[in-house]
Amino acid sequence: MNRNPQLNAHGELQHLITLEGLSREILQGILDTAEPFAEVAEREVKKVPLLRGKSVFNLFFENSTRTRTTFEIAAKRLSADVINLNINTSSASKGESLLDTVDNLAAMQADMFVVRHASSGAPYLIAQHLAATGREHIHVVNAGDGRHAHPTQGLLDMYTIRHYKKDFTRLTVAVVGDVLHSRVARSQIHALRTLGVPEIRVIAPRTLLPSGVADMGVRVFQDMKEGLKGVDVVMMLRLQNERMQGALLPSPQEYFKYYGLTPDKLRLAKPDAIVMHPGPMNRGIEIDSAVADGSHSVILPQVTFGIAVRMAVMSMLAGS
Amino acid sequence: MPTLPDATALCAQLAAAMRPSITPQTALVGIHTGGAWIAERLHRELAIQQPLGSIDVAFYRDDYNQRGLHKGAKASNIPFDVEGAHIVIVDDVLYTGRTIRAALNELFDYGRPARVDLAVLVDRGGRELPVAATWCPQTLALPASQTLVLERDGETLSFRITEK
Structure with a gap:
């Protein structure tokens, strides 16, 4: 089977690593799903209960205050618990320490990792590692990796x-x-x-x-x-x-x-x-x-829409 | 096979039953999609003064962890102030009560209504939550294997029974 590693056996999005190779139906599905989330921000209570009790870890190995903030707001408006980790990498043993970090957080019952990393492929490596260790229920969202994808x-x-x-x-x-x-x-x-x-x-x-x-x-x-x-x-x-x-x-x-x-x-x-x-x-x-x-x-509208789109992505992944 | 309920006649009966309780403060909220169609009609027939609302409970459903995000979710639209309002939630079929639970939770995220009523065309039994309709012109016992679906063709509403 040569299925896209971002999709589960039912063809649903399980991780979001890259837009490359995703069908028009999937992309349109995400955009369609984002529309009602845009309305949530207009309410008195800007929150829906979809991800209540879920833990979302923002793993930022590269600084990006804005992207991290929009993911954090999106997760919080879905009622998830959000944990921000800014991890500055420097050493050559990145691969090893990256997966060690992931294992530790997975042991804390993480449900989703939002990953920003200077190296292309880091989010994919994490998703592969989770699958190889029987923890594919933990979802990975790429928040920007090297020159690869955002x-x-x-x-x-x-x-x-x-x-x-x-x-x-x-x-x-x-x-x-x-x-x-x-x-x-x-x-x-x-x-x-x-x-x-x-x-x-x-x-x-x-x-x-x-x-x-x-x-x-x-x-x-x-x-x-x-x-x-x-x-x-x-x-x-x-x-x-x-x-x-x-x-x-x-x-x-x-x-x-x-x-x-x-x-x-x-x-x-x-x-x-x-x-x-x-x-x-x-x-x-x-x-x-x-x-x-x-x-x-x-x-500036891009920034506002970005929150709705990230809410759509997170709720589609966590429900897959 | 039971006789299919006549949606048009039931809408008229529902409007007649609701009429004495309608005040200038009454607002209707139709649950997407069948309830929204009925609410549209009631809004017209009862000459409701508050703008018509609609609600899609996809973000409040209790089966998200089992079934994921409901596809084709639409934005909810509550164009009046919920705080202190008299709201009638409108749906086509009352079954387990879970949709109404979700709609109530969603409504309360817009404010605190003074009173909430529930208007449906058909109560098919099978409740799993303590929910009852304020107005319901017809009850119809259906086995769990069947689904009662409201359809719209132009302006005509009709019911159809499908097997799961």
């Missing part, structure tokens, strides 16, 4: 696009910026393809494009003005300074000149185009404040 970010981006644009099958979507280091970009491109977006463009300088990006079914542009022409959605990426090794960029100022999203460049997109950014933003490097705070920006 599936809940990809999903909340899809939720945002669907909210404003309704139909994926008529859209031109541009992903702009540091694709090379971006797990977000990979998750976005997989999801956009699966959901039937006919034209996906990637706009970046050659030095920030991963090799083989064209094989992902995208059109590559190095000229941002050319690439933004007529697009419905502009998905900006954060310039990941902390991941830069060597001289990939001349200077932040020069990057802004060629690849920063300014009102002038945005005028080339469709008049009703939306601008997205996963945060945290580098204002004046990849995005001009006038755009970030402008009328096309849906950056």
Whole structure:
């Protein structure tokens, strides 16, 4: 049997590690499920009892206050008990200590691990380890691993696009910026393809494009003005300074000149185009404040939708 | 095979039974989906002044740990202030009482109503919780192997019995 390791024997999502290989039905199912969760946030009591008595462990081996907070809020609005662990890794024996950590927390009756890790594949390793040791009832959510994937970010981006644009099958979507280091970009491109977006463009300088990006079914542009022409959605990426090794960029100022999203460049997109950014933003490097705070920006709604999407994912996993 | 209840006639009977208790403060909340259809009709026929509410109890069901999240959950919509309101929960069929338990729990997360009543078209027996309808024009004993389903075709409501 060659089934997707994220799915259980009934074809239900058991872990969420990557959007790659998940069907359109599953992705749409998550987006559909997120809709009623968005309503919960409008209530007097912003909480539903689905995960009451469940323990969700946020295992953050890499710092990310925002992502951790949104997962924490999502789990708490599902009535789960949330335990946050910020574990800074440095040593070479990561693999061993990672699984030791997991074993210890599993012994504390964990029901779900939300994992952020600098190494690609860490959440998958944990899921495999749990399966190999007969603890597949513990669910794993990838909250970002290395350059690999950030599936809940990809999903909340899809939720945002669907909210404003309704139909994926008529859209031109541009992903702009540091694709090379971006797990977000990979998750976005997989999801956009699966959901039937006919034209996906990637706009970046050659030095920030991963090799083989064209094989992902995208059109590559190095000229941002050319690439933004007529697009419905502009998905900006954060310039990941902390991941830069060597001289990939001349200077932040020069990057802004060629690849920063300014009102002038945005005028080339469709008049009703939306601008997205996963945060945290580098204002004046990849995005001009006038755009970030402008009328096309849906950056703050993305944050709000992100909680509903994470509630949907957690409740689907925990109920599988 | 018992005779199928006539949904249209039962709706009219239910409206007539409820009419004396309706005040300007009365609000209806239909349980998704069959109850919401009936609530829509009652709202019109009884000229209810409060906006119509609907509720999907998927997030409050007690079988989540056995059966997972109910697929196709819809957002609940409570467009009036629950605090101090007179609320009538409307559903198509009253059976185990578990859906009503979930709906009550959900409602109370919006506020504290002054009074809650329950209006259903059919009581099919088989209660597993101490729940009773305030208004119910028909009772019908059905074996556990059968499900009584309300369907809507345009404006017409009708019941169908399916075998599990």
